[in-house]
Amino acid sequence: QVQLVESGGGLVQAGGSLRLSCAASGRTLSVYGMGWFRQAPGKEREFVAGISRTGGTTDYGDSVKGRFSISRDNAKNTVYLQMNSLKPEDTAVYYCAADGSFSARARTREYEYDYWGQGTQVTVSS
Secondary structure, three states, rough: EEEEEOOEEEEEOOOEEEEEEEEOOOOOHHHEEEEEEEEEOOOOOOEEEEEEOOOOOOOOOOOOOOOOOEEEHHOOOOEEEEOOOHHHOOEEEEEEEOOOOOOOOOOHHHOOOOEHHHOOOEEOOO
16 A cells, blocks of 8 residues: 655745645555646545656646646656646645556546545645
8 A cells, every 4th residue: 555645735826836746655656657636625626637657648637738747756756746827726735646556547537546645735826
């Protein structure tokens, strides 16, 4: 079983950037596809980005395409989410998740992920 801890959240002005990190422990990250989701107050959890086990494939939610970038460093057991051109509507709690299915592609649905972090708050002011 893998444990996930997110970091890097905070308060940023619209147009700014943040980089979230997700550090894994308990098992090597290289066996997991990884994803980022977010949940704003009063809304359902939303897919943000996913990356396959090797990093060869990625996928993004429509609302973040062209602004966010997911990457991974398996040697450091860490996954990143680079967020640029942030908007107030990006405000949410961001969650890191691990997919233990050994799929070769990036997964996009919440139920496809087996392990979740506790989340990190991102607030974008206008």
